[in-house]
Amino acid sequence: MVQLFVASLLLALGYGTGTGTPLLQESTDHGLPVDSTVVALIGVHVIPMDREVILRDRTIVMRAGTIVRIGPMDRVDVPADALRPDMRGRYIIPGLIDMHVHLKRDDLPAYLASGVTTVRNMWGWSEIEKIRRDVASGTVRGPRVFSAGPAVDGDPPVRQGAEVVTESAQIPALVRRQKAAGWDFIKVYQNLDRPAFIALAREAASAGLPLIGHVPTAVPFDEANSRMASIEHLEGYDKALTGSRRPGFRSWVAVGPEAATEVAALAEATAERGTWNCPTLVVARRILSNGLPSRERERAISARRAMVRALRDAGAPLLAGTDGGVPLVGPGELPEELAELTEAGLTPYEALRAATIDAAAFLGAADSLGGVAEGQRADLVVLAGNPLEDVSILREPVAVIAGGEWIRP
Numbered sequence: 001m002v003q004l005f006v007a008s009l010l011l012a013l014g015y016g017t018g019t020g021t022p023l024l025q026e027s028t029d030h031g032l033p034v035d036s037t038v039v040a041l042i043g044v045h046v047i048p049m050d051r052e053v054i055l056r057d058r059t060i061v062m063r064a065g066t067i068v069r070i071g072p073m074d075r076v077d078v079p080a081d082a083l084r085p086d087m088r089g090r091y092i093i094p095g096l097i098d099m100h101v102h103l104k105r106d107d108l109p110a111y112l113a114s115g116v117t118t119v120r121n122m123w124g125w126s127e128i129e130k131i132r133r134d135v136a137s138g139t140v141r142g143p144r145v146f147s148a149g150p151a152v153d154g155d156p157p158v159r160q161g162a163e164v165v166t167e168s169a170q171i172p173a174l175v176r177r178q179k180a181a182g183w184d185f186i187k188v189y190q191n192l193d194r195p196a197f198i199a200l201a202r203e204a205a206s207a208g209l210p211l212i213g214h215v216p217t218a219v220p221f222d223e224a225n226s227r228m229a230s231i232e233h234l235e236g237y238d239k240a241l242t243g244s245r246r247p248g249f250r251s252w253v254a255v256g257p258e259a260a261t262e263v264a265a266l267a268e269a270t271a272e273r274g275t276w277n278c279p280t281l282v283v284a285r286r287i288l289s290n291g292l293p294s295r296e297r298e299r300a301i302s303a304r305r306a307m308v309r310a311l312r313d314a315g316a317p318l319l320a321g322t323d324g325g326v327p328l329v330g331p332g333e334l335p336e337e338l339a340e341l342t343e344a345g346l347t348p349y350e351a352l353r354a355a356t357i358d359a360a361a362f363l364g365a366a367d368s369l370g371g372v373a374e375g376q377r378a379d380l381v382v383l384a385g386n387p388l389e390d391v392s393i394l395r396e397p398v399a400v401i402a403g404g405e406w407i408r409p
Contacts, residue, residue, distance in 0.1 A: 038063045039404070040078045041380075043088035046070065047388065048372045049357045052349045054388070060092065062378040065404030070374055085406075090398060091386055093352065094371050095379030097359035098143075098334045100232060100278050100321025105131055107324070107331035108142030114332030115394060117379035117402045118359075118369055120321070121147035122213070122232070124183050125161060141405065146363055148212060149183035152200060154191035158247075162189055168199040175203040184363075187213035188228070190247065194218050201227040217245050225269060230276040230319060230362065233284065234307055237266055249284045250292065252300035260306070267310035276362055278319040279308050281340040286328040305344035312346055319362060320355035335394035348391045378404040 039062045046055040059076040061069040069076055078084070095117030101107075103121040108131070111119060121128055124147045132147065134140040152174065153162040163174055178186055186204045188197060188211055197219045204211045210229035215221060215236030224236055231237075238244065238251035241259055255263070270277065284304060288297045311318060320338055324331045334355060341351040360370025368377045382399040400407040 038079050038082040040082040040084050041087045043073055045091045046372050047093045049094055050371055062404050065378050067374055067376050067378050091383040093381050094356045096334050096355045098322055099319040099359050100280055100323050102325030104325055110331040111143045112402055112407050115381040115397045115400050116143050116334050118144040121145055124149040146184045148185040148187040149178040151187045151189040153189035154193050158190045165196045168195045171199040171203050175207050179207045185210050185212045190214050192216040225275050226273050230278055232278050233280050237307055249288055252303045253296045255303035263307055263310045267314035267316055271314040271316040276317045276319055277311055278321040280321050280323045282337050283323040283329045309345035318354045319359055338391045342391055348388050351391055
């Protein structure tokens with residue numbers, strides 16, 4: 001009875017099997033492939049992301065969560081026992097990487113359903129440690145998690161739960177503590193003073209922990225730009241352009257087209273230093289929409305897009321992140337962020353790079369994530385159309401594969 005149920009479910013979901021090919025020997029609670037199953041996607045169009053190309057009519061063979069073979073349909077020997085879901089004519093891209101989230105356990109399914117198979121969590125706390133362990137062990141289904149520790153802030157802190165620094169002498173012990181806890185990054189926040197920031201940057205570099213986050217208000221932008229691995233929300237660029245110390249995104253109202261030369265100079269300096277930026281355009285647009293008259297809102301949004309465009313033109317590296325988990329942004333909205341990046345002037349391929357191969361490079365995981373290649377983790381998104389023509393197709397994935405496990409949105 002159980003085998004009949006599994007067979008019926010596979011057929012209903014579009015799976016076919018060759019003559020004499022066995023169906024699943026066992027099933028998970030969602031009735032789709034377990035890690036030991038070989039799956040072959042036959043006749044798909046592959047966008048590998050290491051270059052702007054479509055490899056048409058390919059076969060991808062996956063085993064135990066890893067891509068083991070990719071090649072033209074007529075040159076790949078598919079194992080006789082492989083499952084063969086009917087994916088002919090579908091487009092395949094790597095699983096997406098959301099580089100700015102505030103993760104909650106209840107949000108895990110929504111990230112996977114939207115094609116996000118890896119996240120960078122921006123504020124560590126005890127539950128994040130549990131989520132990481134559970135996802136890694138397979139106890140729960142969710143995206144792979146890289147995470148910063150609790151943000152490091154001055155007194156008073158902007159947010160509760162930050163590690164508050166009142167003197168630079170606290171920094172070495174703080175960095176040792178966060179490294180021992182297993183966090184991947186150290187996040188700096190708004191109210192940290194300049195001496196503590198410099199001490200934090202030095203200790204973090206010594207510990208091999210990239211410094212990411214907000215540009216503290218008391219720190220000159222050029223100094224932060226030279227010491228931080230990634231800047232979030234375009235934080236600090238508006239202050240550098242306007243001299244404002246106002247928190248939030250409203251300073252961008254004062255950055256008009258007449259500042260184009262200064263914007264380009266900041267972008268060039270960023271490119272020279274190799275600093276990454278995660279602009280989080282969607283959350284900024286929504287916050288600005290809630291608090292400003294329409295004319296000022298459009299001016300600020302336009303200025304932020306111009307900054308992103310200038311960074312791209314200068315060759316400064318970009319990441320795609322949503323700020324998912326905060327008010328106004330739900331989990332799984334990365335396709336909206338990619339659409340916003342194209343509105344800022346990036347091509348669809350450039351926007352996708354920021355959420356795939358470039359994100360993996362920043363995470364130091366390019367050998368396993370961010371592309372569609374043999375030996376990489378089987379994190380894939382199946383699409384009905386070509387995302388290099390229009391990224392909006394990402395809003396309705398046909399299917400998502402995370403570590404070789406099949407997920408139906």
